Amino acid sequence: MLRSRVIPCLLLQNKGLVKTVNFKDPKYVGDPINAVKIFNEKEVDELMFLDIDASSTKTGPDYALIEKIANECRMPLCYGGGVKSVEQAQKIIKLGAEKIAISSIVFDRSEIIDEMAAVIGRQSVVVVIDIKKNLFGKYEIYTQNGKKKIKRGLDKTLSILEEIGIGELVINSIDCDGKMKGYDTELADHVRDLVSCPLTILGGASSQENILNLIERYKVIGAAVGSLFVFKGIYRAVLINYLDNNYRDKIFKIASERKN
């Protein structure tokens, strides 16, 4: 049976790895290639790299760095950040990524999804949506590192994506980012009912137990993890880590007990 995916999500800035809190205050946590090597050893399910400057500073994807990362990865790789065209997506797939994450461009012209699908395959087109709750408790979409608010509502956006068809949806909670206080399951519940593609939840993972709870709740889900897999202890010392074997076994068990 298909298992849920537990995915370290690593942020890139100036060729280094950083970790943010609520999308702010990026803290340097190390060298991306070194991190990939450690995650190879730990045999992680997948890796996601998001370049947090590529879109907002208009520098575009750092192909040389992506190539180095892809060459090192012995697990599937999803790259996001600054991808605005089919040509860019195709180039990154050719460098060895399996999936391309797009975000802001989707709100400018959603046709990009079909255009990319025709070339790289629909299964490799990933849409990341950054979400923040407003004062009235309503979920709102942001792009450009949480700086630009999108007028179109979440439900409307999801129905458009469902109609077009995408490979994967990543829901990234700005409010939960870096807080390590648990996933926003209210948000995840809401989204799960509205889309049928593979869904990955990012933001807030607080413990291995928290990840397991998310997986138990949805049975098949992507659990993306930032801070928890790069920091250790209350002083947030940098230490790359992953699920313990007993948690991996529990994830196997959840999959094998599923009926479909």
Place this chain on the structure above:
Amino acid sequence: MIGIIDYGSGNIQAIRNIYKQLKIETFNVIGPQDVPLATKLILPGVGAFDEAIGKLDQSGLRTALDKAVLQNKVPVMGICVGMQIMADSSEEGTLKGLGWISGSVKCFEINQTNTVPKLPHMGWNDISVSNHPIFDGIDKRVGFYFLHSYFFKADKKKDVIATSFYQNEFDCAINNENIFGFQFHPEKSHSNGINLFKNFSDIL
């Protein structure tokens, strides 16, 4: 030497890195003149069916590959879309496949009442394997990484050497004589993938 077919689709470097780690030599097959130098061939692939077969046609490799695989019986291993284009046809596209193993590529039939995600089939899944040396040392429970919405349906049951389950059982590895195809991504499947590449280099 193992030749990896470089026609602009699929992750060539990841495969070469695994073989480098295994201390097994590989090279990129770029033009028809490279094909006879290969004692084994790997046909990778990522993307849409027509895009992949179209690129292979444009590469000018087609005739040389047909000759190597069908006449000279050079062992060949197709990965993901590289496996799918070995079929006769695909529901994903309108172009004809290589026709190396009889079968067609079909879209998963998805039961709308299920609550699990539908398409694509994305992630790690276990496999059921026949007793074939290509799977020596492989942990079936861990399985491999899949990323696809279409799968190879072999016409002949005897060509199927492994199946997996996603809403229904489907063929995930095929073999007929010197021709192998894998729907999953061994180049992205950690130690199981490394074992599979090692086994492919050891066979025949």
